[in-house]
Amino acid sequence: MPKTYNIAVLKGDGIGPEITEATIKVLQAVQEKADFKLNLQYGEAGLYCIEKYGTNLPDQTIQLLKQTDACLKGPMTTPEEAGAPVSVAVKIRKLFNLYANVRPCKTLPGVESLKPNLDFVVVRENTEGLYAGAEFAVAPGVGIAYRIITTEASTRVSEFAFKLAQTRKKHVTYVHKGNILRITDGIFKDAVKAVAKNYPDIEVDDLHVDAATMQLIKKPEVFDVIVTTNLFGDILSDEAAQVTGGLGLAAGANIGDKYGMFEPVHGSAPKYSGQNRVNPIAIIMAAALMLRNLGEEAAAARVEKAVIAVLSEGKIRTADLGGNATTMEMAEAIVQKIRS
Numbered sequence: 001m002p003k004t005y006n007i008a009v010l011k012g013d014g015i016g017p018e019i020t021e022a023t024i025k026v027l028q029a030v031q032e033k034a035d036f037k038l039n040l041q042y043g044e045a046g047l048y049c050i051e052k053y054g055t056n057l058p059d060q061t062i063q064l065l066k067q068t069d070a071c072l073k074g075p076m077t078t079p080e081e082a083g084a085p086v087s088v089a090v091k092i093r094k095l096f097n098l099y100a101n102v103r104p105c106k107t108l109p110g111v112e113s114l115k116p117n118l119d120f121v122v123v124r125e126n127t128e129g130l131y132a133g134a135e136f137a138v139a140p141g142v143g144i145a146y147r148i149i150t151t152e153a154s155t156r157v158s159e160f161a162f163k164l165a166q167t168r169k170k171h172v173t174y175v176h177k178g179n180i181l182r183i184t185d186g187i188f189k190d191a192v193k194a195v196a197k198n199y200p201d202i203e204v205d206d207l208h209v210d211a212a213t214m215q216l217i218k219k220p221e222v223f224d225v226i227v228t229t230n231l232f233g234d235i236l237s238d239e240a241a242q243v244t245g246g247l248g249l250a251a252g253a254n255i256g257d258k259y260g261m262f263e264p265v266h267g268s269a270p271k272y273s274g275q276n277r278v279n280p281i282a283i284i285m286a287a288a289l290m291l292r293n294l295g296e297e298a299a300a301a302r303v304e305k306a307v308i309a310v311l312s313e314g315k316i317r318t319a320d321l322g323g324n325a326t327t328m329e330m331a332e333a334i335v336q337k338i339r340s
């Protein structure tokens, strides 16, 4: 009997369904040569659920997630009115304690990037900071958002970043705004420094977040692993995605001790919804991260190799890459490379 993994698939909304369906074709192809099976179980979540269930993450979907080994998640629109449900991604990260948001940033062949041969990872604390959702109107025109930073969460994500750096170029840059946020980023900085003592072979440096945004443009090649708090990581990883090739290619993993959720870095891009024209590579690469996290390294590498082969040839390119191929044509080209 081949090993079977139960995978929750949340297609999401906007461009989510079309790019997720494209990814499922890739996952089907990669199983043909593998000695494992993926039991894909579909769950409802996203904007359309609010009218149907009064929430964007219904209980039955939470139960489904609890019964699976990992989640592949399409992007979802988050309404911005006060009082609207918080983002599904943020809810799942908190519910399953997915404390490390890992966003590999690597130049790919045939894709325009700011500089050649970039290869670094942004590790973002994923459970607290300004995403704690503790925001209040205290008087008309006066609002307060709590930025919650704890030693526990900062230590946990730092441990993750240092362990990751050990498998890479052995360099960690921690990013903060300790000159202004002396208490909260003081806690974060102290936690990183305490963890660093256990990793004497890792080179450590730090940057203020404003300087880090500049350095990502000026000298992105100096980075290996960047570790930072939630909002800074969100902003830096979108910037890093653009520096290395664009949002259409950037994948993210949300990792906890017992569960993982894998998604593209980009959002639901509603203006392109249903047009079969966006790039599915970001979520396909997220699926590869999922396979790797499940321990299926060979299958993960096969997907990544197929993506690289299609990009190197440059014949099939979606609009963001300067071409006119459709979402499905890109997925089919990747499937063909996996089968060849």
Ligand code: NAD
Pocket (backbone or CB within 6 Å): 074, 075, 076, 077, 078, 079, 089, 247, 248, 263, 264, 265, 266, 267, 268, 269, 270, 278, 279, 280, 282, 320
């Ligand atoms: P977005 O990432 O959806 O889109 C920004 C732009 O990036 C698009 O207009 C498009 O030009 C480009 N883009 C994004 N994905 C692409 C792809 N696959 N191929 C080619 N180009 C692509 O960001 P936004 O407009 O700020 O957000 C739209 C909605 O998505 C919001 O409701 C936001 O809350 C939500 N969002 C969800 C997630 C998530 O589900 N994890 C993440 C980010 C944003």
